[in-house]
Amino acid sequence: MNDVITKSLYCSLLFCDRCAWLSRNKPEKYVEKKKEDVLQNGKEVGEYAKELFGNYVNIEFNKNINVMIERTQECVERNTPVITEASFRYENMFCSVDILKNYPDGVEVYEVKSSTEVQDIYLDDIAFQTHIIRSLGYNVKSANIVYLNSNYVRNGDLELDKLFIIEDVTDEIIPREDKVSINVRRILSSLRSPKEVTNDIDSYCFKPYECPFLEYCSKDLPKPNIFDVKIMKITEKLKYYKAGKISFEDLINEDINEKYLQQIDFELNDKEDYINVNNVKKFLKTIKYPLYFLDFETYQQAIPLYDGVSPYMQIPFQYSLHYIEKEGKELKHKEFLAKEGTDPRRKLAESLVNDIPLKGTVLAYNMSFEKTVIKNLAKIYPDLSKKLMKIHDNIIDLMVPFYNRDYYTKDMRGSYSIKYVLPALFPGDPSLNYHNLEQIHNGGEAMNAFSNLVNYSEEERLTIRKNLLEYCKLDTFAMVKIWQKLNEKCGKNINISI
Ligand code: SF4
Numbered sequence: 001m002n003d004v005i006t007k008s009l010y011c012s013l014l015f016c017d018r019c020a021w022l023s024r025n026k027p028e029k030y031v032e033k034k035k036e037d038v039l040q041n042g043k044e045v046g047e048y049a050k051e052l053f054g055n056y057v058n059i060e061f062n063k064n065i066n067v068m069i070e071r072t073q074e075c076v077e078r079n080t081p082v083i084t085e086a087s088f089r090y091e092n093m094f095c096s097v098d099i100l101k102n103y104p105d106g107v108e109v110y111e112v113k114s115s116t117e118v119q120d121i122y123l124d125d126i127a128f129q130t131h132i133i134r135s136l137g138y139n140v141k142s143a144n145i146v147y148l149n150s151n152y153v154r155n156g157d158l159e160l161d162k163l164f165i166i167e168d169v170t171d172e173i174i175p176r177e178d179k180v181s182i183n184v185r186r187i188l189s190s191l192r193s194p195k196e197v198t199n200d201i202d203s204y205c206f207k208p209y210e211c212p213f214l215e216y217c218s219k220d221l222p223k224p225n226i227f228d229v230k231i232m233k234i235t236e237k238l239k240y241y242k243a244g245k246i247s248f249e250d251l252i253n254e255d256i257n258e259k260y261l262q263q264i265d266f267e268l269n270d271k272e273d274y275i276n277v278n279n280v281k282k283f284l285k286t287i288k289y290p291l292y293f294l295d296f297e298t299y300q301q302a303i304p305l306y307d308g309v310s311p312y313m314q315i316p317f318q319y320s321l322h323y324i325e326k327e328g329k330e331l332k333h334k335e336f337l338a339k340e341g342t343d344p345r346r347k348l349a350e351s352l353v354n355d356i357p358l359k360g361t362v363l364a365y366n367m368s369f370e371k372t373v374i375k376n377l378a379k380i381y382p383d384l385s386k387k388l389m390k391i392h393d394n395i396i397d398l399m400v401p402f403y404n405r406d407y408y409t410k411d412m413r414g415s416y417s418i419k420y421v422l423p424a425l426f427p428g429d430p431s432l433n434y435h436n437l438e439q440i441h442n443g444g445e446a447m448n449a450f451s452n453l454v455n456y457s458e459e460e461r462l463t464i465r466k467n468l469l470e471y472c473k474l475d476t477f478a479m480v481k482i483w484q485k486l487n488e489k490c491g492k493n494i495n496i497s498i
Pocket residue numbers: 016017018019020022199200201202204205211212213214215217
């Protein structure tokens with residue numbers, strides 16, 4: 001069979017033979033996680049990285065890889081100094097090198113990544129490429145990874161030499177390069193195996209990324225099982241799994257962390273809700289009127305478009321604010337959503353300091369996110385910094401009673417994330433169900449919707465903007481309801497009139 005192993009196939013099938021077999025024989029079991037943004041970022045970063053190398057000749061994509069290989073060959077023979085997507089094949093292996101520097105005495109290989117650090121799998125990726133090129137008789141002078149510098153802060157024109165880091169990994173990849181042939185033979189034999197290959201679950205199912213076949217491979221495990229224990233590290237889960245401690249029944253008598261045990265115990269024994277009223281009361285006492293419930297939506301740019309922005313920095317474009325000015329007063333709402341295609345930060349910061357006074361409490365859920373966003377705004381706008389930092393200092397985290405397990409129910413499934421806490425506290429309440437919203441149901445969708453807003457018609461934009469506002473508003477309304485529920489559990493009923 002004429003199988004061709006590409007660099008992405010090599011990296012995804014490298015660690016598990018079963019993965020190779022399933023990808024060919026049971027592709028319908030592949031459950032893909034959304035990768036659209038990563039791909040988008042990858043393309044954009046790749047284009048900017050090429051500019052680092054001056055003039056270049058690009059080998060256009062062609063379904064027929066032989067065409068790409070021939071064009072590459074022509075460029076090499078013509079002594080083209082920089083070739084992008086330079087394509088090579090050796091035996092069953094094929095790769096397109098992101099950037100190839102071509103010298104009379106050899107080549108330099110550059111693999112571009114849109115991340116801000118070198119991950120282990122990148123070394124396998126580039127080792128695969130250099131193995132092919134060396135096997136074809138080229139002298140590989142160096143192998144390099146080009147990635148984004150997270151410390152770079154844009155100030156004026158984009159400085160590509162500061163935005164990117166080029167790391168020489170020539171020596172590091174030698175041991176991996178030596179194993180490429182063996183690995184490829186193994187992958188090919190698994191792909192072609194008439195019988196299902198059956199690797200057991202192990203660290204390769206979770207690292208470098210969660211395997212898309214995990215649902216299929218864990219289908220025969222008891223439910224719930226060790227992999228459902230929420231906040232436990234994967235290495236610890238695997239330790240129990242390998243020791244045969246898999247079901248919650250197996251785990252209940254193990255000497256494990258109290259928090260994990262609480263989840264197991266509550267679910268296994270169908271336990272009643274737990275609340276430490278004294279601790280929750282103490283927490284509620286720290287909250288002072290006027291009361292503000294704040295939530296930001298942010299998006300990220302791999303390549304910073306604005307001054308003061310680093311790669312992947314959270315850029316706020318929207319907030320929702322529910323508030324109650326005095327005890328017993330009605331619940332009010334304010335919101336901000338930036339105009340698409342503009343730097344949203346200044347107007348958002350101005351609006352925020354107008355909407356939130358310097359006294360009282362600002363409640364956020366998982367406050368480190370909101371605090372970081374506000375701190376970054378304060379850094380770039382010194383004239384607003386004092387007010388912004390006051391808001392920052394007045395933030396209290398509504399997550400605390402759940403993080404501390406002062407309030408826990410079995411439906412929280414070991415998590416303190418609002419995604420679990422909210423439905424656990426208000427089961428079946430349609431007004432708090434994100435699935436009932438139009439189009440935008442989570443932060444990721446909000447981020448994508450805002451980033452792409454400029455590409456829509458005026459009419460579509462209005463609809464998306466309305467849906468973004470509805471989504472963010474539900475986030476803060478959910479916080480109001482959680483705060484109200486905490487009070488109710490401590491014997492204090494709060495009527496919320498809107
Ligand atoms: S889930 Fe694990 S065992 Fe199953 S195919 Fe993926 S890596 Fe292999």
